Amino acid sequence: MSLEEKIELLEDVMDLDEGTLKPDSVLDDFEEWDSLSKLSLMGEVKKQFGKRLTVDEIKEFKTVQDICDYLQ
Numbered sequence: 001m002s003l004e005e006k007i008e009l010l011e012d013v014m015d016l017d018e019g020t021l022k023p024d025s026v027l028d029d030f031e032e033w034d035s036l037s038k039l040s041l042m043g044e045v046k047k048q049f050g051k052r053l054t055v056d057e058i059k060e061f062k063t064v065q066d067i068c069d070y071l072q
Helices: 003-013 035-049 055-060 064-070
Strands: none
Touching (some): 035 055
């Protein structure tokens, strides 16, 4: 999955318009980065990547790039 596809996935999870997020976007700057988005991300990561994302790992994510790096 390309960087652009990962960002699109995150935009879908956060219910943002396409093109809103950039790799250096700070997650806490978006009110859409809430508990529901985090749960949705956990589900999508498990479904699409077969990885189990923990709450502690999510807490470590500061930027969009942090999530994209995790999804490699």
